Amino acid sequence: MAHLPAEVYLTSTFMHSGNVSPSTPKLQLQLSIPIPSRDPSYYYSDGNTVLLVENTLFKVHRSALTKEKSTFDSMFSLDSDLRSSSSTSSNSSVTVGPEGESDDNPIRLQGDTADEIRSLLWALYALPHELEAALTTKAISLRLFNLARITHKYEFRATEGWALDKLKTIYMRPMHSHIDEVEGPSLVQLTELASLCEQRDLLEAATIRWKRLIASGKDVALAIGMAERLSLRPLLGLAYQSMLLQGREVxxxxxxxxxxxxxxxxxGHYALGRLNERLPNEPPQLQHNPRCTGGAQVRCNQAWAGLWRSTMDMGKQVLPLQYADVVGKLMLAESILKALVEREIPTQGLLDGMPWCKDNALAATAGKVKEIQESLADYFTDVV
Structure with a gap:
């Protein structure tokens, strides 16, 4: 087939039926039919397999697509069986070329992007030194992202693992200062990929970035939608709480x-408000020191209940927080308790009744903070 321009236009002219004068405007219908164009990098003249992705034709070597076991193996095996079956049949009066052997009848890959296929072919065709050189370019994180997505879909397991390892190397470095946010995948895309490929380390790296954004009040609604879609419960709770504390008008x-x-x-506003009211009278469970037994343990429990209430009250005086900011209040209480235990502020006799369990009280408070943080999403339900 001759190489045609990227787009042609067919114009048909229709006249209104009935009595019309020569001056009656013509009704013109213009149809735009896109013609696939050949990829400038991955259309090899000696290739034997033509792929159509979006509106781009790729002509590659079948051996390149099958040198690593993948879904393409099954695809080509099925194609070979169909060819054998077709060659033994003489009932068809119309000869149709095998799929993938010409631009007129390419193998159509649905749901993929041309950039994803380019990334796959880059990994399959590039020499080792070319791969290493590409890892230093600004846009490499986007190429690796596209490569990880397409290799996951078509089950190129070794190449997928390589791409994910390189992505983890990039995104798990402190602060990711070298990453060009414009050139790379969006944080939503990165999180979706980590979840799709079940990459816990990469997902944790993405979650840390989300937490920074949420703490600064940025992209909170975006985080809520993404966390709901991917069932990221701890992140979902933090995002909902952040949006809640911004106020109803926002x-x-x-x-x-x-x-x-x-x-x-x-x-969530109602449920967290109720929790805020209960908290001063519900100290976390205290694990006693082995030396704290019998009557000493009873006195320790009483002292702990008083210390917990006092710590919560001190927090209100030190830094008044919003009614529903339970996590903030617990974290403030934890800081005050730590200062009391380490004698950074006067204890006023609050620790006298628990001489052996002060550190255990700190651990219990930290555990309560973590418990509420991890269960925050449970307070935001569909029922008011």
Whole structure:
């Protein structure tokens, strides 16, 4: 087939039926039919397999696509069986070329992007030194992202593992200062990839970045939608709480929030407010020191209940926080308790009744903070 321009236009002219004068405007219908174009890098003249992705033709070597076991093995095996079956049949009066052997009848890959296929072919065709050189370019994180997605879909397990390892190397470095955010995948894309490929380390690296954004009040609604979609419960709770603390006017005006999510915010405000009221009278369970037994343990429990209430009250005086900011209040209480235990502030006799269990009280408080943080999402339900 001759190489045609990227797009041709067919124009048909229709006249209105009935009595019309020569001056009646013509009704013109213009149809735009895109013609696939050949990829400038991966259309090899000696290739034997033509792929169509989006509106781009790739002509490559079948041996390159099958040198690593993948879904293409099954695809080509099925194609070979169909060819054998077709060659033994003489009933068809129309001769159709085998799929993938010409631009007219390419193998159509649905749901992929041309950039993803380019990344796959780059990995399959590049020499080792070319791969290493590419790892130093600004846009490498996006190429690796595309490569990881496409190799996961078509089960190129070894290449997928290589791409994910390189991505982890990039994103798990402190602060990721060398990453060009414009050239690389978005944080949503990176998180979705880590979840899709079940890459815990990469997902944790993405989560740390989300937490920084949420703490600064940025992209909170985006984080809520993404965390709900991927069932990232701890991150979802933090995002909901951050949006809640910004106030009703802010989240009522945010176009990314759905009606259901706004209902969950109202529900969370009520539930966390109730929890805030209960907390001073519900000290965390204290694990006693082995030396704390019998009557000493009874006195220790009483002292711990008083210390817990006092610590929560001190927090209100030191830094008044919003009614529903339970996590903030618990973290402040933890800081005050630590200062008391380490004698950085006067104890006023609050620790006298628990001489052996002060450090255990700190551990119990830290455990309570973690418990509430991890269960925050449970307070944001569909019922107000």
């Amino acid at each position: 989240w009522d005006a945010d176009i990314l929030l759905t009606r259901t999510q706004r209902i969950r915010l109202l529900s």
